[in-house]
Amino acid sequence: MEKKKGFLREYVEALVVALLLALFIRAFVVQAFRIPSGSMIPTLLVGDQILVDKVAYRFRKPMRGDIVVFKYPQDETRDFIKRVIGMPGETLEVRNRKVYINNTLLDDRGYAFHEFFDNFRMPPRDDYGPVVVPQGKYFVMGDNRENSQDSRFWGFLNEDKIVGRAFIIYWSRDIEKYFPLEIRWGRFSRLVE
Numbered sequence: 451m452e453k454k455k456g457f458l459r460e461y462v463e464a465l466v467v468a469l470l471l472a473l474f475i476r477a478f479v480v481q482a483f484r485i486p487s488g489s490m491i492p493t494l495l496v497g498d499q500i501l502v503d504k505v506a507y508r509f510r511k512p513m514r515g516d517i518v519v520f521k522y523p524q525d526e527t528r529d530f531i532k533r534v535i536g537m538p539g540e541t542l543e544v545r546n547r548k549v550y551i552n553n554t555l556l557d558d559r560g561y562a563f564h565e566f567f568d569n570f571r572m573p574p575r576d577d578y579g580p581v582v583v584p585q586g587k588y589f590v591m592g593d594n595r596e597n598s599q600d601s602r603f604w605g606f607l608n609e610d611k612i613v614g615r616a617f618i619i620y621w622s623r624d625i626e627k628y629f630p631l632e633i634r635w636g637r638f639s640r641l642v643e
Contacts, residue, residue, distance in 0.1 A: 489592035499621040504614035517616040536589025543579035565596045574602040616642040
């Protein structure tokens, strides 16, 4: 005859299984991140909360245009998010705020945002390279081109520092407003592209 488990024991076992499953999913499958800065405006806003697919790059390499979360090369305790612009083996150059890949102008009108234009040009923000992206590395930039600390300032991103690919905004709130005005309802479930 099988002995019945006590209510408390069943409850504790269910909690332990749920906790282990949540930790496994967070460590290997998907993880949530909050956007703390405006470096990816207009694609991602301060206060957006996104989910990152940590499995995607086990089956394929990052591609130009992917938005990736990675360990910041100068302080790996911090996570950064940027868009992949330069691929391994490509020659990349920024001339007067325009990006050239293998001497061809990159069509980045769908995502690149220039916060302000002035007559003052500042290298490496506005003029960078040409450089060849080494194998196993990527050149990443923020969409808010004049307000982003990215590969123009700290160099190439090692492939093994990439955490995953951002794929959806699951929550968004304007941190400068108060409830309920701070909730950006229109950004819920928006795919990150």
